[in-house]
Amino acid sequence: MTRSRTILALLLLLAAPVAGTGAPADRLEIAHPAGGHEVQVSAPAVAAGVDGKPVVAWIAGAHDGNALFVARPGEGGSPVRVNPPATSVDSLHQAPALAAGRGGEVYVTWSSSKPKPEGVLFASDLFLSRSLDGGRTFEPPLRVNDDRPISHSFEDLAVAPDGTVLVGWIDSRDGARQTATYVARVTDRGARLDRVTRLEGGETCVCCRVSVSAGPAEAATVMWRKVFPGDIRDMVVSRSADGGRTFDAAAAVHADPWKITACPHRGGQVAADARGRLYAVWYTEGTGGRPDVLFATAADGRRFGAPRRVHTANGSVPDHARLAIDATGRGIVVWEDSTAVRRRILLRSVAEGGRSLGPVRTLSQAIRAWAPDVAVVPGGFLVAWHEERFPSTTTVVQHVTREESSR
DSSP, X not given: OOHHHHHHHTOOEEOOOOOSTTXXXXXXXXXXXXXXXXXXXXXXXXXXXXXXXXXXXXXXXXXXXXXXXXEOTTSOOOOEEOSOTTSOOOOSSSOOEEEEOTTSOEEEEEEEEOOOOTTOSOOEEEEEEEESSSSSSOOOOEEOSOSOSSOEEEEEEEEOTTSOEEEEEEEOTTOGGGOEEEEEEEETTTTEEEEEEEOOSSOBOTTSOOEXXXXXXXXXXXXXEEEETTTEEEEEEEXXXXXXXXXXXXXXXXXXXXXXXXXXXXOEXXXXXXXXXXXXXXXXXXXXXXXXXXXXXXXXSSOOOOOEESOOOSSSEEEEEEEEEOTTSOEXXXXXEEOSSOEEEEEEEEEGGGTEEOOOEEOOOSSBEEEEEEEEETTEEEEEEEEEETTEEEEEEEEEEHHHHTO
């Protein structure tokens, strides 16, 4: 066995609750052992299975390439490798997209390198792999993009109430200055590509991850960062009322306006409740020239009101905000809070259909914690993030009840 394969084989699950004063009891961990002096692992993605238990995905790096893993922490088994040996998994700069269906399905996506023609900087296929047993085994993947020698990445996915899978990504088939957001509609429990749609919204910021939300009924929403004239890069949404078959032209979430002649690698997230209200959270530096995380709602599912600041501290920098909203309109926003000496995971509750935000609460306990993700479970939420436990990195998965989130 090669050294790199040995490292991958050592990705074992730790299911013991964390002890200590004030430590939450409902907490699971996944250990990622170091290879040499560092741990090469992407941000985690978390979803709730049909049984309400967490499913976690991540990409792990090794000398012979990256591999995509899915695990069910707390069950005592080893992580499952998703990508077949003949396929690569592109860079570790983002988490894989992960979502669960109502019939026990688990879906995960990743970008896989392919040969580059002369003059092309990046070329990849975007794969969707499904599990029909809650994430314990995965089938060979489905390619969701057209067969073009370009990059397909910075993706997200969501599962509609009827089981339709929607995958959104950034695509540059029309040229470097005409990068656009595309959505694939996949039916038959993730087995059949129905159609691919280019969303009308002008130039997409090339490396700010898109967000996809599905429901209620046949409603769907995609949010991404658009490049406006003058290198203004603000968030927009495009809505579908027919299950992702067609989409409206993009509409601005809010005019920040953030002027930056570069791609900031920071997007946002959109979610919907059972009444069709939309909730959005995103990163910007257009408000007073400072790093900010903003939160806004669209009570009618179309027009967003004035945003509110999620992060209110002056001595730290917010980043990587994530959002989860349940059917009743209650939810949480989590984000990474950084100073020169510490990185924490913070949380604020969302109540009254987005009309109120709760106090800031600290979730993490380590000196260095980063890259949060969130998911809705019955009666509450799952939050996942990384913590440094030198020389290893640990993924923490914590259950937060509705009551706990509002304390």
